[in-house]
Amino acid sequence: MFHRTGDGRPLPRLCPAVFILLLVHVGLWGLFTLPLPALEPVWQSIVGTNGAIRHGEYWWLVSPLLLHLDFDHLAANSLSLWLFGSWLEQALGKRKFLLLYIGGGVGANLATALLLPPMYSHVGASGAIFSLFGMYSYLALFRRDLIAPRHAQLLLAAMAINLLLGLMEPDGNLIAHLFGFVTGGLLAPFLTVRPEPPPFHVARP
Numbered sequence: 001m002f003h004r005t006g007d008g009r010p011l012p013r014l015c016p017a018v019f020i021l022l023l024v025h026v027g028l029w030g031l032f033t034l035p036l037p038a039l040e041p042v043w044q045s046i047v048g049t050n051g052a053i054r055h056g057e058y059w060w061l062v063s064p065l066l067l068h069l070d071f072d073h074l075a076a077n078s079l080s081l082w083l084f085g086s087w088l089e090q091a092l093g094k095r096k097f098l099l100l101y102i103g104g105g106v107g108a109n110l111a112t113a114l115l116l117p118p119m120y121s122h123v124g125a126s127g128a129i130f131s132l133f134g135m136y137s138y139l140a141l142f143r144r145d146l147i148a149p150r151h152a153q154l155l156l157a158a159m160a161i162n163l164l165l166g167l168m169e170p171d172g173n174l175i176a177h178l179f180g181f182v183t184g185g186l187l188a189p190f191l192t193v194r195p196e197p198p199p200f201h202v203a204r205p
Contacts, residue, residue, distance in 0.1 A: 015086045025068065028066055028067055046063040047063075050119070067123035068125070081125065088100070091197035096191045100191055102128065105180065116173075124173070124176075131183050132184060134180070134186075135187070138189065146197060
């Protein structure tokens with residue numbers, strides 16, 4: 001299991017961006033599960049639709065990152081955000097972490113809009129989550145001073161499993177996964193890690 005490490009402060013203070021994103025994920029999912037007809041046009045106005053993005057409605061590159069179709073979708077992305085995002089936010093700082101997360105998600109949604117049919121619609125934070133994997137891959141390969149080799153191998157194995165699971169999802173957006181990963185890797189060299197990042201470790205089961 002991958003663990004964030006820190007000074008014992010609770011998650012809201014230690015990793016405020018991760019905490020707020022988790023709250024938004026859960027809150028919006030709970031809101032749109034309510035059987036209220038008035039919510040349907042709101043949902044339709046923020047779900048990513050390729051044709052609308054191509055015609056200049058660019059907010060749909062961002063808004064789908066906060067939405068999820070069902071509880072399993074929500075749980076998988078939220079768990080990945082907590083496990084993989086907490087250490088990165090501490091190491092990068094809140095602003096750079098959000099730049100990585102949102103930038104990766106936008107890159108994933110832009111690739112989706114350009115490469116999949118105009119009527120294709122999509123929601124979910126998977127592209128943003130995979131940008132975190134892209135960042136970790138860069139650190140594991142090129143910043144061995146931050147992540148020990150044995151931990152790097154475990155990280156890469158975990159990310160490979162996530163990529164494989166993405167391939168196996170019948171309704172998964174493989175384009176978003178791959179381009180989120182690539183965007184995160186491309187952004188990584190420009191996002192300087194803090195001089196004294198928190199220690200990274202992988203706890204034994």
